[in-house]
Amino acid sequence: MKVLMFGWEYPPHVYGGLATANFGISQGLHAQGDVETVLCLPHPFGDEDRSACRIVAMNCVPIAxxxxxxxxxxxxxTNVMDPDYYYRLRDHIYADFNNMHVNDLGCMDFAGGYPSNLHEEINNYSIIAGVVARTEEFDIIHAHDWLTYPAGIxxxxxxxxxxxxxxxxTDFDRSRGKVNPTVYSIEKDGMDNADCIMCVSELT
Incomplete structure (x- = not known):
């Protein structure tokens, strides 16, 4: 089985709990022996542990x-992704995104972590996910927390x-009742479109 996994952070670059959980899930799937994981990250640095997954650098995926x-x-x-894979991805560009802020490779940069333009980066990530999903053959999609739900959808x-x-x-938990309507909308959309919802606890 092959899993297309959308993550936001991964050790050793840990900004919060997402990196640790994402690492644990990919390691656990790898331990099954018959699961291949393709992990998409906005801005990998090249020093990530790749023993349990193949990492796709979303900032090196061409959309133009x-x-x-x-x-x-x-x-x-080459420090983060196989150059041959860049050309495979380029063959699956599905729209004209030249109006976006693309670099000389036709790719979009990501700050990594949680910048002030986080919602813009979430949207950009979901656009790039369309190229990856058209390139890869896979059996199931895993979207890791609300930041990657639009990509998973x-x-x-x-x-x-x-x-x-x-x-x-959920944002109800994080905000203690002062819910951000944009985040809530993304979370609800993810849950409405999901075939399976995995929570970190019975309370959640």
Missing amino acids: WRDVDYDYVKSRI HAKKVSGKPLCIHVHA
């Missing part, structure tokens, strides 16, 4: 066509594969 030389691509992304619409979402906490 650029005619770039192999050696140049290799010099730019996009991948489900593209592939028709079931979506499993992971819930660490």
